[in-house]
Amino acid sequence: MILVTGGAGFIGANFVLDWLALNGEPVVNLDKLTYAGNLESLASLQGDARHIFVQGDIGDSALVAGLLATHRPRAVVHFAAESHVDRSIHGAEDFIQTNIVGTFRLLEAVRGHWGALPEPERTGFRFLHVSTDEVYGSLAPDAPAFTETHGFEPNSPYSASKAASDHLVRAWHHTHGLPVVTTNCSNNYGPYHFPEKLIPLMIVNALAGKPLPVYGDGMQVRDWLYVKDHCSAIRRVLQDGRLGETYNVGGWNEQPNIEIVRIICGLLDELRPRADGASYAQQITYVKDRPGHDRRYAIDARKLERELGWKPAETFATGIRKTVQWYLDHPEWVENVQSGNYRQWVQAQYGTPGAA
Ligand code: NAD
Ligand code: DAU
Numbered sequence: 001m002i003l004v005t006g007g008a009g010f011i012g013a014n015f016v017l018d019w020l021a022l023n024g025e026p027v028v029n030l031d032k033l034t035y036a037g038n039l040e041s042l043a044s045l046q047g048d049a050r051h052i053f054v055q056g057d058i059g060d061s062a063l064v065a066g067l068l069a070t071h072r073p074r075a076v077v078h079f080a081a082e083s084h085v086d087r088s089i090h091g092a093e094d095f096i097q098t099n100i101v102g103t104f105r106l107l108e109a110v111r112g113h114w115g116a117l118p119e120p121e122r123t124g125f126r127f128l129h130v131s132t133d134e135v136y137g138s139l140a141p142d143a144p145a146f147t148e149t150h151g152f153e154p155n156s157p158y159s160a161s162k163a164a165s166d167h168l169v170r171a172w173h174h175t176h177g178l179p180v181v182t183t184n185c186s187n188n189y190g191p192y193h194f195p196e197k198l199i200p201l202m203i204v205n206a207l208a209g210k211p212l213p214v215y216g217d218g219m220q221v222r223d224w225l226y227v228k229d230h231c232s233a234i235r236r237v238l239q240d241g242r243l244g245e246t247y248n249v250g251g252w253n254e255q256p257n258i259e260i261v262r263i264i265c266g267l268l269d270e271l272r273p274r275a276d277g278a279s280y281a282q283q284i285t286y287v288k289d290r291p292g293h294d295r296r297y298a299i300d301a302r303k304l305e306r307e308l309g310w311k312p313a314e315t316f317a318t319g320i321r322k323t324v325q326w327y328l329d330h331p332e333w334v335e336n337v338q339s340g341n342y343r344q345w346v347q348a349q350y351g352t353p354g355a356a
Contacts, residue, residue, distance in 0.1 A: 006080030190227030216289030218258030250299025
């Protein structure tokens with residue numbers, strides 16, 4: 001079996017769902033269930049013995065050591081993090097605690113476990129660290145996309161905390177020999193995305209008749225990847241990634257934010273036209289820019305393609321259409337996330353929170 005951290009979040013939940021759909025191997029899912037953790041996203045796994053959910057903190061060394069000893073996973077896939085840049089600007093404490101201290105404690109617990117494993121489990125063991133392109137900083141308009149050798153120049157408290165965690169993972173390999181691989185991925189979008197992030201926020205605000213808040217001039221560029229393509233890249237790296245290496249993951253899809261918002265409005269105009277016949281684009285509102293806002297990210301994912309044969313399956317056109325349709329088809333998930341009822345849902349569904 002494998003141990004996944006943060007498997008009730010956006011990417012982690014998609015990863016666990018896809019993993020179990022494609023593969024019979026059980027998953028222990030350790031998640032603290034912060035505001036971003038939502039067991040409702042994993043509702044389809046209820047009663048599935050291959051999914052063992054444990055509510056807890058990656059920084060709880062005794063808990064993690066106990067899980068490793070009990071379940072003896074062959075790999076750890078580490079998603080758990082505080083992930084929202086804007087929240088990190090308002091307060092960085094949780095980012096430092098989880099992304100840095102939490103990753104450190106997780107690495108130590110895993111090192112203790114791995115060091116005591118007999119062969120061949122010891123050699124086969126993997127720790128996959130899920131990270132972000134934001135560690136590389138911001139690109140000039142005509143600069144080449146980030147490769148794995150680009151220097152780290154993180155600009156937000158979030159990206160600085162992720163960069164620190166990447167360095168810890170690297171050091172635990174270099175110094176202690178821990179068998180690690182790291183992925184640095186660009187912006188994801190898709191089902192179960194918490195509507196504090198650009199794409200889901202625009203969809204749910206548009207449908208609610210609310211303003212669509214575009215920061216600054218809306219010309220900041222992000223490189224968007226459908227979440228299930230990120231999950232397939234992680235599976236590929238877990239299987240065949242070279243130890244101690246980092247792999248960039250991206251969708252070759254750079255777009256300015258305003259263009260993303262216009263595409264979403266166009267899809268909604270087609271799939272769920274406004275009652276008054278006007279375009280959702282009328283709701284676009286330019287607002288104050290994010291402090292320290294990175295201007296451009298772009299990922300060069302050729303190493304992953306060359307070494308491991310990975311390519312994204314979705315184009316942005318296919319992925320964003322699926323995503324908008326998913327939000328239209330899941331009004332209850334959206335409603336529960338917005339009202340906070342997903343927390344009560346967990347209570348009602350599982351009795352004690354987390355005992356799925
Ligand atoms: P998310 O915020 O949706 O989910 C994070 C999950 O981690 C939540 O379920 C939360 O409850 C859990 N968690 C938080 N602190 C924890 C702790 N101390 N112990 C245990 N669980 C804890 O995040 P996401 O967007 O799914 O991102 C997952 C990972 O992928 C993060 O490491 C992030 O840095 C990275 N990443 C995200 C993107 C993206 O576009 N969203 C892109 C590249 C990399
Ligand atoms: O690049 C990978 C990163 O992508 C991940 O590491 C982060 O965890 C993830 O949150 C994401 O970070 P961003 O800051 O790029 O994503 P966000 O969806 O918050 O914003 C995307 C862009 O849209 C960014 O330029 C800010 C802008 N934006 C965002 C919001 C929420 C707006 O213009 N208006 C908004 O309301």
